[in-house]
Amino acid sequence: MQRDIFNEDHDAFREMVKEFIKRYVTPEKQRQWDEDGEVDRATMLAAGEHGIIGLSVPEEFGGAGMLMDYRFRSVVMEELIRAGAGSSLAGAAGIQDDLAIPYIAHFGTDAQKQKYLPGMATGEILGALAMTEPGAGSDLRAVMTTAKKVDGGYIVNGAKTFISSGKTADMIVTFVKTGEGNRPDAFSLIVIEKGMDGFDQSKTLHKMGFQGHDTAELSFTDVFVPEENLIGGAEGHGFVQLMKNLPLERLSIGVAGAAVGQAALEWTLDYTKSREAFGQPVADFQNTRFRLADMATTVDVMWAFIDRAMKLYEKGQLSPEEAAKVKFWCTEREWEILDQGVQLHGGYGYIMEYPIARAFLDARVHRIYGGTNEVMREIVARAVTGRK
Ligand SMILES: Cc1cc2nc3c(=O)[nH]c(=O)nc-3n(C[C@H](O)[C@H](O)[C@H](O)COP(=O)(O)OP(=O)(O)OC[C@H]3O[C@@H](n4cnc5c(N)ncnc54)[C@H](O)[C@@H]3O)c2cc1C
Incomplete structure (x- = not known):
């Protein structure tokens, strides 16, 4: 379409x-x-x-x-x-x-x-965003990394994990505790820069997919960060700042999901047209034709949904629950399309030199990061039911 x-x-x-x-x-x-x-x-x-x-x-x-x-x-x-x-x-x-x-x-x-x-x-x-910690992923208010006020700045202690671009980034927007307890105003965002004393960003993680992009563990040991690195210049706004930008992150994962779905359809079309079995292209079996029809229709619906979300975003009207719907729904459909695409490639779908195999492994994380799809459904459910 x-x-x-x-x-x-x-x-x-x-x-x-x-x-x-x-x-x-x-x-x-x-x-x-x-x-x-x-x-x-x-x-x-x-x-x-x-x-x-x-x-x-x-x-x-x-x-x-x-x-x-x-x-x-x-x-x-x-x-x-x-x-x-x-x-x-x-x-x-x-x-x-x-x-x-x-x-x-x-x-x-x-x-x-x-x-x-x-x-x-x-x-x-190059930048990165560090929220997740070994003991705090979905439950962000459980983070333990602290930034204690001292003369002229903050002393940061703690650790972050799973940080995309974490090794290569020159500046990391880091979610820290600047207050007591776990009320929203206990948290701030502060920029930690490559090379600051006590900051280690050297340990990368060995992942299932996304092989060409670094994902790192970060550790902070008595890192002095000047107060001018506190985002917005005032403490206590970190949680709200995250909540305001997370819809964009979720929209972007939805877009990635649709783009992967579209690419998977194209790769599968090309492959099944050129591969022969029983004296005919695999694309000519009725099962293949029906699967391709399903994939193509799903891709169209994903784009229709996302294009609407992009328009709302442009007007500043994409709500957290709408962004959550986009993220979980599109990445679930992406996964189904990829699984189907791998199946229609037969054994070659399992071989890494085929883009569909790589995309299959890469896509798995789309349902996990940016807020898991379970947490996305929670956000939507809260909005739909009006109950926490
Ligand atoms: C490759 C990769 C890149 C990443 N990049 C970044 C990054 O750049 N910056 C960053 O800050 N983080 C990043 N992350 C972290 C990612 O956002 C977290 O892994 C994710 O939010 C889940 O947190 P967790 O791993 O601690 O899982 P947990 O929160 O421990 O969840 C475990 C399971 O429990 C479920 N669960 C948790 N709470 C609920 C609930 N309320 N209701 C129902 N089910 C629930 C989850 O859905 C999941 O299935 C990345 C992760 C990966 C794998």
């Missing part, structure tokens, strides 16, 4: 992204990222130069000023995922644009915007 949310600017941008991919996202590069467990900085800088990242940085700070127009980000994700870079550059770009930049662009002080945003637009400064 023809999508009608893109105008000629988005179309021109898509062509530019495709050109960028031809030049910088080659199969050799992707293999290297998988081997290294991260995307190299030169590619991130090229992405900055071509406006592939930094889309959400306001123009006055050198970005594209598209913080609220998610269609450009959708184009980036769709094309990178189609090119097989869903588990490398698409991930790294998403962390930069959807998880790190918005906290500075929306909530940062003028000095923080001046300090970080221009470099975040070019890729010279």
